[in-house]
Amino acid sequence: MDFGRISRRHLLQGSAALALGSTLGIRSAAAAETTVGFIYVGSRDDYGYNQAHAQGAAAVKKLPGIKVVEEEKVAETDAVEKTIESMVNLDGATLLFPTSFGYYNPHVVKMAGKFPKLHFEHCGGLWTDKDPKNAGSYFGYIDEAQYISGIVAGYSTKSGKLGFVAAKPIPQVLRNINAFTLGARLANPKATTQVIFTGDWSMPVKEAEATNSLIDQGVDVLTCHVDGPKTMVENAARRGAMVCGYHVNQSPLAPKAYLTGAEWNWEALYPKFVKMITAGEAIPNFYRGGLKEEIVKVSPYGEMVSAEARKHADDVKAKFMSGEYTIFKGPLVDNKGKMVIASGTDRGQQDPELEKMDYLVEGVIGATA
């Protein structure tokens, strides 16, 4: 088609001119510093997933000789390829952090093949041997922090009923629900977690309705796994329930109701990555870790958390820090009575079986489908 050919030619001319401009204009300035690009799927001040990454980017910005470029609300489509191309060609970025799960395959893999000299660090993807060597994937075992939240929640609940507002029943979410529940039952063996799935990552009205329904059922401590926990935190606090946060520290939103929370610790990891790259070290292509590796962290405890709860939670946290604690160990029964981890089997942090989780453990009220 004529139209297609013309527009493509114009596009090439345009991008060539832009690339030329950037080489001539910015090169001298860029030579002294490394440019790092961050790409977010949503708004970077959402009190949630994207804000956690943006805080990591802010920590990178403080390093000397580093320039940071950011773009938010980039869809998990061709749009991310265009963003990467413009960060590389116009801003001279040499290290890129596309932070959303759906960016990885095919987009990041394709771009890494196209720019073999640049580094791509992707959050959440599963890097395999077939993927380009200059691409890597990193992720955190935030279920460890959820487990600590669960312990605190188990001590703090009066009704023994906990609530979990979740987006979709995918393995990562189920793992968080299960870890939270197992933690809570460590503190209070009779505790149950009622889960409500809203169906998508950002559904404020549904999340508010779910929060109200849970509280109507007698739930007095809530947590969530959605993109923006703000709605759940504010609505639960208004009804007088307590909350455990997720993604980032939401205590400024509800200081009197905030017990603790499971947070990402990207502001520790990202500067580390950038220093490794600038020092010429290689980052492992498949990078994972939890509390010990400082990829996730636990929010400071709220005032109302009892001394007993603090002590128990701190003890378990210390065991995580020394790497001698396993959350998912047999015998473990799901909420339909089926044995999911046999007696004597330990499924440690890095066990790939856990990344395929499709069950809810005993004590969770709810179903995956």
Add this chain to the structure above:
Amino acid sequence: MADASLGLWTVPLAVFGGAIRVSTPFLFVSLGECITERSGRINLGLEGTLVMGAMSAYGISYLSGSPWLGVLAAGITGALFGALHAGICSLPRVNDIAVGIALMLLGTGLAFFLGKPLIEPTAARLPAIDFGWWSDIPQLRAALRINVLFLIGVAIAPLLYWAFRTTRWGLLIRTAGESADAARAMGHSVLLIRLRATMVGGFLAGIGGSFLSLFYPGSWNEGLSSGQGITAVALVIFARWDPMLCLWASLAFGGAAALGPALQSVGITSGYHLFNAAPYILTLAIMIITCSPKRTLTGAPAELSITR
């Protein structure tokens, strides 16, 4: 009640509470659209107006500390968007549906752009009136914490019903909607009537938006509306351009939105996607039951571009 739990009674209570909490934006947008469509024009842009209203209400409430100023700002923003729609549609051979879609995209885009710095701060919220003081059941008391905007919306519906039938303004709007020629023959400017009707419609839709950001769910973020404005416009057709039916339809939609989470909370977990889709299934079912190939929709203004 020993353990403060109501068991299965939560479901009807949640549907009742949801009807009050969730229905207000539907109610305001559909009443506003009802006025606009009765004058012979469709404003599909009310989704954009709703989101703009939510954003400006939150912003003004945050800056001034007064949520009521926020509500007013949302109304004015909505009226301006209405004026823009009506202004463009006054030009010859402009399609109101196309303009509406453009304004919907403009409104949501502009609101996301201007609302960026507003996602993080917490603005002053609208107060609720406690109608549940007589009850000992905390769940019922929570459901009966009602916002004034809901009550205003409920009062506007019969008022509009009466105004369409018995007032001179109501007659003029209906005339412009049924036969533009007749309105012109009476010596009235059809464009002016439609301009005013669209502005009032936009004003109400903006206020509907302020409810979202200032009362329930009660904060500004980009997923706040998730299509409620569009649903409300469809609601008007569903309600046959009758303000009282708009009220009942909005309540039904609010209640249906609460159904999915409520059923899950009592342990009925299978097919929650289906329950979450309840409002849309309800719309489809009623549309199918009431449609007929032999006649146009009853109650549809004759000048509307979809019926003409």
